[in-house]
């Protein structure tokens with residue numbers, strides 16, 4: 001077994017499976033439930049023949065992860081369609097290619113839940129589990145959903161580095177740290193690409209979100225993405 005591969009822990013794995021079932025069955029936010037299901041009915045023309053997932057999207061990855069990637073929320077026609085986080089949209093194409101180049105993934109593409117993708121040493125999740133209209137959850141929706149991520153983080157107790165994909169995820173990670181009892185650093189750490197702050201036993205790393213808005217304009221390049229992921233590996237002791 002590779003040095004960074006944690007031994008199986010049946011209790012933890014069962015607890016993660018229980019959490020996943022709870023997340024997938026959640027209907028606590030009426031606005032988001034209505035939106036995720038409406039999108040699944042209207043669909044995008046390119047996916048007209050597909051059946052959308054249309055449920056909350058659970059986290060995904062290696063239960064022995066030392067690095068967690070945190071995003072905002074599922075994309076309406078991406079993870080809300082495929083049922084796996086960052087799977088089925090351009091942001092995911094960018095992210096999984098980078099995870100493959102930096103040794104976290106066994107393949108550069110993420111197409112569907114059954115495509116054989118495996119992550120090593122990392123786990124990917126989101127602050128909010130249902131696709132929100134205009135990618136904007138309300139503060140109440142965020143506060144309802146973030147405890148799922150807190151529980152996930154508690155179960156994934158090998159995680160020492162959180163890579164925050166965008167300012168929203170950075171803010172969510174600071175909230176998770178405060179909810180977990182860690183003192184929030186003062187002044188409040190500002191998000192930026194490559195921003196780094198240690199809070200308690202974990203390090204937060206900032207990474208621009210791999211949205212087309214950033215990747216098409218050169219705000220985020222492959223080199224910039226890979227540099228953050230490689231640094232995460234170093235900090236987490238994976239190399």
Ligand code: SF4
Nearest residue numbers: 026028029056130145
């Ligand atoms: S956003 Fe989170 S809390 Fe709200 S319905 Fe979806 S899974 Fe439940």
